[in-house]
Amino acid sequence: MENNKTPVVHRRARGAIVKAMPLLLLGAWANPVLSQQSTAEDMPTVYVAASRSQTRVEQMPLHTTIVSQEQIRSSPAQTVDQLLRDIPGMNFTAVPAGSSDPTGHQTKMRGLGNAKVLMLLDGVPMHDPFYLTTQWFKVPMANIERIEILRGGNSSLWGNMAVAGVVNIVTKRPRASAGEVQVSAGTQGTWNVAMSRDFVLSDSVRMNLSADRYHTDGYQATPAAYLYRFPQKRATSADNRNVSLTVHVQPNEALRGYVRLGYHEQDQQIGYQHGQNLQKSPDIALHVEKKLAGRTNLAASAWSQYVAFDKLNGNSCYHQGGSSCLTSSSAALTPARVNDNVVQFYSQQGTLRYRESGSSLIYSTRLSPTWYALTMGADYRRLSASDTEVFFNTPTSPSAPQGNRDSATAGEGVQSFYGLFGQLKAAPVNALDITFSARFDRYALDHRSNRRILASGAASGGALPATSKSALDPSIAARYELNETLSLRGAVYKAFRAPGFNNLTRTFGTGTNTTIANPDLAPETLRGMEAGADYRAGAITAGVTYFRYNISDMIAVFTARANAAPQQVQLICGGAALPTCGGAARYYTNDQDGTSRGLEATVGWRYSKQLKVEAVATRTDTYLTRRGAVVTDPLEVQLAGVPRNVATLALSWAPTDAWRARIQGRYTGPMLLDTTSVAGIRFGQGGNSVWDMSSEYRWDAVALFVRATNVFDRRYGESTYAQAQPYNQTMSPPRAVSGGVRVTF
Numbered sequence: 042m043e044n045n046k047t048p049v050v051h052r053r054a055r056g057a058i059v060k061a062m063p064l065l066l067l068g069a070w071a072n073p074v075l076s077q078q079s080t081a082e083d084m085p086t087v088y089v090a091a092s093r094s095q096t097r098v099e100q101m102p103l104h105t106t107i108v109s110q111e112q113i114r115s116s117p118a119q120t121v122d123q124l125l126r127d128i129p130g131m132n133f134t135a136v137p138a139g140s141s142d143p144t145g146h147q148t149k150m151r152g153l154g155n156a157k158v159l160m161l162l163d164g165v166p167m168h169d170p171f172y173l174t175t176q177w178f179k180v181p182m183a184n185i186e187r188i189e190i191l192r193g194g195n196s197s198l199w200g201n202m203a204v205a206g207v208v209n210i211v212t213k214r215p216r217a218s219a220g221e222v223q224v225s226a227g228t229q230g231t232w233n234v235a236m237s238r239d240f241v242l243s244d245s246v247r248m249n250l251s252a253d254r255y256h257t258d259g260y261q262a263t264p265a266a267y268l269y270r271f272p273q274k275r276a277t278s279a280d281n282r283n284v285s286l287t288v289h290v291q292p293n294e295a296l297r298g299y300v301r302l303g304y305h306e307q308d309q310q311i312g313y314q315h316g317q318n319l320q321k322s323p324d325i326a327l328h329v330e331k332k333l334a335g336r337t338n339l340a341a342s343a344w345s346q347y348v349a350f351d352k353l354n355g356n357s358c359y360h361q362g363g364s365s366c367l368t369s370s371s372a373a374l375t376p377a378r379v380n381d382n383v384v385q386f387y388s389q390q391g392t393l394r395y396r397e398s399g400s401s402l403i404y405s406t407r408l409s410p411t412w413y414a415l416t417m418g419a420d421y422r423r424l425s426a427s428d429t430e431v432f433f434n435t436p437t438s439p440s441a442p443q444g445n446r447d448s449a450t451a452g453e454g455v456q457s458f459y460g461l462f463g464q465l466k467a468a469p470v471n472a473l474d475i476t477f478s479a480r481f482d483r484y485a486l487d488h489r490s491n492r493r494i495l496a497s498g499a500a501s502g503g504a505l506p507a508t509s510k511s512a513l514d515p516s517i518a519a520r521y522e523l524n525e526t527l528s529l530r531g532a533v534y535k536a537f538r539a540p541g542f543n544n545l546t547r548t549f550g551t552g553t554n555t556t557i558a559n560p561d562l563a564p565e566t567l568r569g570m571e572a573g574a575d576y577r578a579g580a581i582t583a584g585v586t587y588f589r590y591n592i593s594d595m596i597a598v599f600t601a602r603a604n605a606a607p608q609q610v611q612l613i614c615g616g617a618a619l620p621t622c623g624g625a626a627r628y629y630t631n632d633q634d635g636t637s638r639g640l641e642a643t644v645g646w647r648y649s650k651q652l653k654v655e656a657v658a659t660r661t662d663t664y665l666t667r668r669g670a671v672v673t674d675p676l677e678v679q680l681a682g683v684p685r686n687v688a689t690l691a692l693s694w695a696p697t698d699a700w701r702a703r704i705q706g707r708y709t710g711p712m713l714l715d716t717t718s719v720a721g722i723r724f725g726q727g728g729n730s731v732w733d734m735s736s737e738y739r740w741d742a743v744a745l746f747v748r749a750t751n752v753f754d755r756r757y758g759e760s761t762y763a764q765a766q767p768y769n770q771t772m773s774p775p776r777a778v779s780g781g782v783r784v785t786f
Contacts, residue, residue, distance in 0.1 A: 090164060091189045091209035093198045094405065094416045094464055094476075101191070102476055102518035102530045104130070104573055104586040104641060108188040110213070115693070115703055117733040117748040119231065119779065120255075121185070122146070122177050125208070127689050127707060129641045129657045130192050134682075134759040135731070135751075135773035138177040139279035140259045142311065143318055144352075144543075148175045150192065150205040151588060152637035152663030152683045155596060157204035157538055157565075159195065163212055163301075165326050165344045166202075170397040170424045173202070173541040178281040178307040179322070181253040183223050183235035186211045192641075193588065194536035194569050197478040197516035200420075200460045204536040204567045205590070215239035215247040215289060220786050227748075227779025230258030230278070245292045252284040260774055267768035269376055270369040272357045272383040274312050282306045298329035315387035316355025322348045337406040345398040352391035356435075358384050364437035369768060384442050388433055389549070395426035395542070414466035421460075425488075426542045427453040432551045446496050448621075452546030452558060454489035454505075456539075458482060472522040479516065484539050485509040491546055491558050493613050495621060502548070502613050505560045512537045512564065531572040538565040540596055544629045548613055552623035556598060557610045559629040567592045582645040589638040591666075594631040601626050632669025635680075638662050651695050658688040675716055678723070682761040686710035686728075702736040709759065714770075718763040729757040747780040 118124035126133040132149035156173035195203035220238035235253035259276035291297035309318040324346035358366035360382035401420035434444035462480035487507035518532035540562040573586035614622035639661035691705025713725040737746040754776040
């Protein structure tokens with residue numbers, strides 16, 4: 042849940058959904074997934090690594106989905122974030138990560154946002170350590186074995202951020218000396234080259250080398266009617282590069298492990314001549330497993346990454362003569378004042394450097410037929426970060442196109458997490474499995490400072506005191522098989538999310554747009570439950586899950602006025618009147634609670650060996666239940682940017698062993714886009730339907746494929762924006778078509 046709200050579903054839209062439900066229940070293959078609802082012939086034995094107990098997917102007590110490598114290849118999506126968009130419960134907008142600023146591309150689930158889904162790569166956290174966004178550019182689709190999606194609070198196993206769920210991306214394992222090359226190209230200047238090669242050096246040593254490059258010129262996300270406000274604004278382009286070397290060693294049946302070295306780079310050109318997001322990140326991961334006597338195992342992991350993030354926020358203005366240069370946000374900017382005197386400049390220059398390292402140790406054993414699995418573990422994670430931001434005024438003359446320095450901010454800190462957890466599985470009767478788990482976490486903040494330096498040289502802020510907090514997160518889950526076709530599952534849990542460096546140490550902006558870090562933020566806490574049922578008989582599968590979350594102390598940004606701001610805001614802004622921040626400033630608070638609840642329904646039908654259909658429908662209600670004095674968001678009103686109703690419908694057809702095709706549609710219901718810019722007014726939009734297609738033909742070691750998204754070129758948007766500033770809306774992607782070839786050797 043985040044401080045952006047969602048749509049009111051109108052009677053007409055609700056009626057359309059009700060009328061469509063019979064079709065959805067017969068429906069089509071919207072999601073290429075394995076889950077508790079998959080048919081037996083589709084279900085290879087898949088053990089869920091993110092369960093931390095190697096539980097089979099069909100025995101998971103939480104609503105779990107597995108996306109296989111073969112199913113990834115059949116998807117029309119070109120990036121992982123867009124692939125996950127159609128997974129039940131995921132809340133991505135249609136804007137791909139490559140076209141979105143990485144500091145704001147959140148992974149959201151079940152109506153919750155703001156870093157409440159833990160993203161893992163082979164069990165290792167893959168978040169940006171500063172902003173807690175997901176580093177999607179590090180994950181080429183061609184090198185993925187499967188993706189595990191666990192919904193529900195998982196802090197009892199994983200600790201911080203596993204509030205709404207866990208997504209674990211599992212990379213390929215070398216099996217034989219073989220390789221694969223994939224090349225594709227398409228509209229919007231998008232192309233991709235990916236290579237993977239496995240080497241079997243001996244019976245005990247295997248190696249994988251993979252590399253890829255992805256490029257897109259992007260698309261213009263600003264509506265044409267408002268482009269005059271953004272002179273010479275271009276589409277956001279992205280260029281991603283990855284290389285990874287993994288060495289797997291297994292000297293005997295009882296001992297195995299791997300080491301992975303990687304280097305990742307993303308270069309985004311955002312909008313203007315001087316707009317750029319450049320990230321360079323080397324990383325390393327180690328893992329060792331040892332089988333002991335009596336069906337006992339010991340596993341140890343360690344990892345580290347370094348991120349160098351250089352950020353340049355571009356802007357432009359129309360020079361009016363004298364010292365006036367009108368930017369997009371200028372109240373005086375009208376079509377009549379548009380001219381050819383365009384000045385391009387940068388308004389902010391950021392330098393961020395951060396390191397992350399961690400380790401874990403897990404012990405697992407079998408106890409008895411009743412208490413059949415015990416897992417205990419400990420892990421540690423340390424994040425250190427520094428951030429320097431320099432802000433510049435709007436230029437006053439075309440002869441001096443770069444504005445003068447206005448101010449600068451600098452923040453740094455170290456965040457450490459320590460966790461101890463245990464999980465016990467019991468089967469008191471043959472048809473019943475019960476899982477007990479609990480985790481104790483302690484996290485500490487130290488070596489912190491937050492400073493602001495004005496152009497005059499005057500400085501405010503300084504060192505911040507060290508602090509620490511702890512959390513105990515229990516969980517109990519159960520699964521009961523009534524008979525061979527029907528099973529029930531349910532869980533109750535508690536989870537937490539600690540504030541990130543962006544909330545605690547980063548003060549940024551100028552004037553009344555200044556946002557102040559709050560070093561006194563508390564963690565968010567979720568208490569939740571879910572209950573579901575799965576049906577599987579012959580060619581029909583079905584599942585339904587109800588969930589409810591109650592979240593307290595949610596972190597969000599609100600505006601402080603002069604003489605009413607917290608101490609930290611006054612310190613940074615020069616006193617109670619906030620003179621150096623223009624009399625007002627935004628800051629982070631914990632002054633709100635919220636609720637998210639909903640239903641997730643899936644139905645699948647294998648009509649024949651060649652034809653498979655499946656449908657998914659979700660209903661999500663998410664809103665605030667408490668707000669502090671500084672919060673202006675309405676209570677009991679759907680949060681903006683989260684549609685109540687989403688449905689996907691698709692058809693997968695394989696007329697021959699060599700050829701397969703798929704068509705899928707996604708309906709996104711009405712949503713609110715703004716609830717607070719004008720008091721008492723709710724601003725929203727109607728529903729949207731988008732269709733995607735893909736097809737592939739295989740001939741021996743060669744596969745030819747074509748993909749098309751938004752086939753009917755629907756022009757729509759799903760991002761929130763203030764009603765008073767319609768020029769800030771972000772359009773979703775237009776029609777995109779790509780084709781390519783994949784060769785194995």
